[in-house]
Structure formats: C-alpha cells, structure tokens
Amino acid sequence: MAKQPIVPYIRESDFAVRKPWTVAARTLLDYLLVYIQEGECLFHVNEQAYDFRGGDFCLIQPGSLTVLEGKTNSITPFAHLDWFYDERREERFPTRPGQIDITPYRHLLQPRLNDLQGIDIPVRLRPKQPIQLRSRFLEMVECWQHRNPLMQLRAQTLGAEVLHTILEDHSEDLKQTEKSAPQPMNWMTSFISFRLSEPLSVSEMAARANLSPSRFSAKFKEEFGVAPHRYLLQLRIQHAKELLTNSAHGMEEIAGYCGFADIHHFAKMFKKEAGVTPGAFRKAGQTNESTVPSE
DSSP states (O other): OOOSOEEEEEEEEEOOEESSEEEEEEEOSSEEEEEOOBSEEEEEETTEEEEEETTOEEEEOTTOEEEEEEOSSEEOOEEEEEEEOOTTTTTOOOOOTTOOOOGGGGGGOOOOGGGSTTOOOOSBOOOSSHHHHHHHHHHHHHHHTOOSHHHHHHHHHHHHHHHHHHHHHTOTTHHHHHHHSOOOOTTHHHHHHTTTTSOOOHHHHHHHTTSOHHHHHHHHHHHHSSOHHHHHHHHHHHHHHHHHHHOOOOHHHHHHHTTOSSHHHHHHHHHHHHSSOHHHHHHHHHHHHHTSOOO
C-alpha cells in the first residue's frame, strides 16, 4: 500500500494529433492517462486488448506492459504523470519503446492506485460525469503547454481534480471498506496539539473521532499507552516547559497558552508532573545556561 502523499506531477503532456501510429512494447514507470477525443485506438495492457473510440478514457498504471496503436487518424490528449509524491520525481521518465525490463529502474516505479485499500480502477475508465472529466483533463493538458509558473500550477491543480474525480468514480466500496477497517488515531496528536490553549474534553475528542467516549478512551489508550486526558496533560506540561525555557512570557501567559484555567491550576499541575514549580524550572534552566562553558 502506498505511503506517499498524493501530489500530482505532470511529466509530459500534449494533444497528440496523429495519423495511424504505433508505440511498441514498453513497461511504464509512471501513469499514462489518455483521452480518445477522435479516432479509434487499440491498446494492449499486460497482454489484454482494449478497443477505444472517441469519448473513452484510458488510465494505465505503473508497472504495466503496454503496446499502443492508433488504428485511424486520431486526436489523443495524454499525460504522463505521477500521482504520489517522492523525491525521485525529477529522475523518473516516460519509458521508451523496447524498455520492457525495468529492473534497473525499479527504484523509480510509482506506487499503483490499485494497491490502495478498497480501490480498483480499470484501464477503461467509467466516468460518472464524462463531460466534467473531459473538460478538466483538456484544460490540464492545455495549461501544461505554457511554461509560466501560474499556468503550471493550474495544470497541477487540475491534475489533482482529475484524480479526485477518477477516485470518486471508481471507489464505490471504499467508504464501506473504511468503515469496517480499524481507523488509525495518529491524526489525534495534531488535533490535540493545535488546541492546547482551549478547553478540550474527552467527549469532544471522541466526537471528532466519531466514537463514543468510552470506545474512544479505550482505543486511544490502546494506541498511545495512556488515557486521553493524561495524554493531553502531558502535552500541556511539555509545551509549558518549552515556553519556560525558550521564552520570556510571564507565568499567567504561559498558563493561558497551555490551556490551564488559571495560574494556580497551572502551578499545581506543573509541580505534580515535573516535581518542581514553574518558577523553579525556569530558574534551573537559566542557571544551566549560565554555567555552560564557552568554547
């Protein structure tokens, strides 16, 4: 299953107005999305034949052995692109005819969408709103022809919209699969961190996770090893330590930034967790800094 974030990157794109044509066998490293605007085509993907006519969309995924043929005069806007971000995208390339064994380039192979849980996207796409998909794709190809930054950004944005449409069209069972599968809680760290200065109850956290408070608490403890309220307190104390060490904020300000009701509650909970008062912690940090020998 792919771990990289989805960030479309268009590598090569054009409208491809051609007389009958053939691209010999090759194995793709990236994605090839083709719209048959006019004409008839015969594509072999992993030795399976697909006939395409005007109005059809074809998506060929990485690692696929392909032979492409335009049987008539045709207009076939296309894009070689990545869907997933990785640091090697500048090294990846559209493979050339005859490049069937891509073992030397295996490290450049993009993840496949069909390796994601609950997704099965066919070579012949089944768009629910073909006019909308066509419009977005053709605009994407047009924008990519321009080399100025704004048009390039627009092309990549349209690439994301095209992918979103494809995923929605071909992931009917995805939501049901997600509901039945265990849901990770790793997003909860960020959710809590951004709300350290706010009152935050276990009930609110549970609602955000679409779970009952009891089920949420059990699941949270199973994943993080501590109860939600305990985890929240630890984050608040850690943040307080950072502010005491690295800022000149007063105790009342720090108490507010860390979500404590008042300075007295802050001092009480800090001493309980850290073993010293906030003032003593700050003083000890300043003392340690002043005793560090100079080089």
